[in-house]
Amino acid sequence: MTAQSGKNLKNRAPELLSPAGSHKALAAALDAGADAVYFGGSAFNARINAANFDEGAIVAAIAECHANGARAYITVNTQLYDREVLPALKYAAFLYESGADALIVADLGFSALVKKHIPDFELHASTQMTAHSASAARLLKEIGFSRMVCARELSETQLRRLCAESPLEIEMFVHGAYCVSVSGQCEFSAMIGKRSGNRGLCAQPCRMAYNGRYPLSLKDLCLAPHITKLIGMGAASLKIEGRMKPPGYVYGVTSIYRRLLDERRDANDEEMTQLAALFSRGGFTDGYFAGKVNRSMLGIRSEADKENSREAKEALKRVSVSREPLKAEKRSTPVLPDSIIPREYPALRNETPKITAEFLSEDQIPQKYRPEVCLVPLERYEGGADGVILPPIIPDNDLDSVRSALESAAARGAKYVSVTNIGQLDWLPDEPHIKKNRVTLLGSFRLNVFNSETLARLYDMGISCCELSPELTLPQLRDIKGPGRVIVYGRVPLMLCAKKIGAKELKDRKNVVFPVIESSCGDIVYNSVVTYMGDRRAELRKYGLSRFHFIFSDENRAEAEAILEAYRSGLSANFPIRRI
Template identity: 45%
Template sequence: MKHIIPELLSPAGNPESLKAAVENGADAIYLGSKEFSARGHADNFNNDQLLRAIDFAHQRDVSAYITVNTLVKEQEIEGAVEYLEQLCNHGADAVIVQDQGILNILNKHLPGLPVHASTQMSIHNSAGTKLLESMGVKRAVLARELDIEEINTIRSATDIQLEVFVHGAMCICYSGRCLMSSFIGGRSGNRGYCAQPCRKEYSLERNTMSSKYLLSPRDLNLSSRLQDLITAGVDSIKIEGRMKRPEYVAVVTRIYRDILDRLSTNPTARATPDEMRQLEVIFNRGFNEGYLNGDPGRKLMSMDAPGNRKGILLGHVTGSNPKRGTITVKLDASINVGDGIMAGGKGTSIHLLWMGWHKVSSAQAGEVVTFPYGFAITTGTPVFRTFDS
């Protein structure tokens, strides 16, 4: 049986990211206005910009899906309907929705506007997809918490299109069911203003563990599992990142485009070592494959740092000399004079490198090196390469 290569769907949080996605091989883009969008902190588009963005995509044979994926209050319904009518009249390829009331309005009054059920609707079983299909929904964006067998089961039970996240940030709470931001920060993720409490530092009472980022997940990276999703019959693979930089959108979109193109002729294709290196350098909190293999347990978490690790893990600090302003590192990867590094949240470039008392220009994994670093740092701190010499 010949399997169809899925659509590549990339984020467009602003006009620059829109161009980056389109120019690097996205089949479709998703974007939102400054209202009714679950990424209220993204730059987003005003109404005129949004309509021009739809035109820009269509002129290049790229589909444009508009996020209307927040919960809509009673007093906002009239404005939401006017906005949806505008999108329908301008030829948006679909709207992505969470609110079931909005879904009902679309079915009754705008049946010509295709609807995608947001991952915020927590679609996690075949009964849910069948219900959506009966309501005229064209596509379900599946919850991130599903494993590959569950995706296979859902696919066999419904004809609705299935969309799956393959790269980017993950939430500690179940898709669409996070109330932490509302409780802790007074800002609702379901209204587009998540305060990201899962990225904060916490400590456990009556526990000797030092405070860590106990609720901060790693980033999803399924670049080596795309064939499994193709075999499962997934229709669209989605890159998270409407709040990421255009450079991120460009690099990640191009790599996934290239992998999909290779898979069209070679079912064993996957990310190359160089592509993995590029994905690590552009942004990562540490990668894993999420729930695709089942419950990942603690492997899901990135408890040492909540933000971008900014590169490839070089090794860990084994000692420091504040008087000389140097640190010593046991290497897990190669290093060269001229490389950029980051440790303990501070960055610099390597202009001198020693092994013992000998000055060297490079060193390999397994070796111990010393180099100048003008910041206080503790033993055990991870060191990352942020750019190559």
């Protein structure tokens, strides 16, 4: 399938894309009639704890897909450290030679390298890139992507508009587990357990109890009752989540969606019961799609659910779907570099600040020890800050109002804009008021910069200096070459939740408290402890780090001033802290 917009795909049955975390699951997906299967290797994939496929098994799996008339998409969808970029590129070359039909990728810098050295390799933007708008689709097309896996939080109206306006194919999840955090914007597992969701090791803290309940545990997504709408809106591919699921689940879910697409109809009550028996958490949700974003979306897996799944597995009978095999393509061996040479920055943009800080409101900004650049959310800018932070989620229908608010802020004196989503770089650099007022673009940690290549790519797009991922260690931060800023103080935002949590804090079973603060895009869960490096400034210099960022969330003005004074004086903290 070649890249094309939703306009050309309306009323055509979309591709059915199924997961495979093992060879048995792959066979189940093919037997059930999947048009394409996605799976990962033993490294660089976001389901690293699945059985997965070693290199020999991947070659065989790709051939098996093609023999059964299905395409094979390989996940290389984790954020990469600098030392992993070249091995990942070599792995991509191996996958290309092995006949993989596309790579599912999350790392921006790695994507650019693949397109440079293996230009014919089809790239699909992972949902971990937090792409949710036509703006993001246009930018990704410019980079070289042919498909975008869109964010799962979009409504039917937003999805319909995205499919109509996107220059890329739109792939969307229709069934399976939901992340309560916006995809690509979760640091919870990494911060509290050193198991990064961005690196394929999520420990699923969202499934744990807080405040004596389960306010973060969403039911599984199921859009089987909306198949006719999905066909009509022009989505290129409907994706089933489940690389950690057993073969019986993969076969059962795929076979039902196959039947619905072939018969161009919505699921009936019997089919919904069958899907729930295969796996559910007290039922399903279509909350975001249907605009019913409320407590009904929450659910946990009960003993009754588990018993239903056991019975469904025993009753399941597999019947293989026969298809014409795909023709094998002849591919040349990519020519790769022996090393990745870091970008040189001979003359950094003069506007690049050394010290930046973000606040939730201008009332928090101190007069004494004021940082070089103070930022507040765009909707809270009143002229007292130096710049604004854009909302990380700007659906297409909200873009005009955001641009208008930004123009107003620039006219009132805002000289800096913090970019929080790659889609914003499609339109932001060319805004007349950005050029006229010589506004400097900064990058937020939400852009997930884990390596020098991503930082260089963002610099090319107009970002003068970008916050580096708070997940990185000091040696990993040292490895990144270029104008990056390090978060040296503050509660790191752990989750951005489009669904309201309904509480001002979350207390876990160990009585650890995580503040919850409302934002224009939903509720933000903050870390229970602050990062603090004020008494480690010599160590930061030792690692070559000289640009720093502060995050002020629940501090008042006096507290913010005291923190900045302590940092300047190199004082130790007298409260619980987290170190880089």
